[in-house]
Amino acid sequence: MSTNVHEVVIVGAGLAGLTAAYVLKQHGISAILLEREPEIGASWQRRHPQLTLNTHRDLSTLPDTRYPAGTGAFPKRDVVVRHLQDFARTHAFDIRHGVSVDDITRDAPGVFRIASSAGDFQARHVIMAVGRDTERQLPPWPGLDGYEGDIRHAADFGDAQAYAGRSVLVVGGGNSGFDVLNHLSRVKTGPVWFSVRRGPSILPKRLFRFAVHRLSPLMQALPTRLVDRMIAATQYLAFGRLSRLGFPKGAHDAATRLVDQQIAIPVDDGAIDAIRRKQISVVRGVRSLDRKAVILEDGSLLVPDVVIVATGYGTSALAGSDGGTGVWHMGLTPSLTSFFHQTRREATLIAKAISGRSGR
Incomplete structure (x- = not known):
């Protein structure tokens, strides 16, 4: 001692x-x-x-x-x-x-x-x-303990090329989920599903070749509600209405969630384009897991080769x-x-x- x-x-x-x-x-x-x-x-x-x-x-x-x-x-x-x-x-x-x-x-x-x-x-x-x-966190889904498929946390994503030809379900529309999708968008995978419960408030990495994040010191100095509106306007300018791509309606509260709940703002670097060209499909949230399948909130079943859980850390x-x-x-x-x-x-x-x- x-x-x-x-x-x-x-x-x-x-x-x-x-x-x-x-x-x-x-x-x-x-x-x-x-x-x-x-x-x-x-x-x-x-x-x-x-x-x-x-x-x-x-x-x-x-x-x-x-x-x-x-x-x-x-x-x-x-x-x-x-x-x-x-x-x-x-x-x-x-x-x-x-x-x-x-x-x-x-x-x-x-x-x-x-x-x-x-x-x-x-x-x-x-x-x-x-x-x-x-600390990696997995949601307390019913059936998780008995699920026999390949399920991993986003922290264990590994090399994106390892998913070539494989079907993948990515769960969680936050920063980690979009990070995974950004990389999968550059790989010739099998079907990729993106499970979300709410519409994202997301920023493009670049807009008209400008690195959007360079404006963050200015945004940091502004009232939170005003920044919410600025992010929503930037999102619309970059992507249009995301509901047309299958996303649930969003609340446009990215800065508020960052301040109140410490939820980082997702950044797009290829994922949205991959959704537009149908490489990635937006689906509902996960209700439960069966031995081999994932059951969504709308009752549909998916049998992906890999489930990547991007629902956060502790x-x-x-x-x-x-x-x-x-x-x-x-x-x-x-x-x-x-x-x-x-x-x-x-x-x-x-x-x-x-x-x-x-x-x-």
């Missing part, structure tokens, strides 16, 4: 954890980072190889850094991994790899005990930076059993700009609060 009381222990050395460590350092606060993965960016490397950011490179960097010259407008997975690794290497953060955290309890007034696979650590402050995409169950002052959470809230910008804003607020309490 360590007898050293650290000023700050950061749980997680991904985007949020690295950002927190950097901002704390700027405020004269040292921290150690406990990371369960063997290397920086390992969770990104497990994602499918086609993965690209939906946010523009100029708004998707770690603090005070830039991507190398020649980086595309929307950085690819491996570019982001190198960005994270280079940042950690440059700033020489104290990162303890291969360490999983089991519990956080209050050890004494003003001191927390972090129980981990590497023993116990003590700290005056704990920052939970484990991310919002750590955060780690570990949240600090003590709660209360001294355990901080960050990296859980999406924004119109990017997670990169949002985590820096959150890290700055936390660093200022910790500085004020320690008298710096």
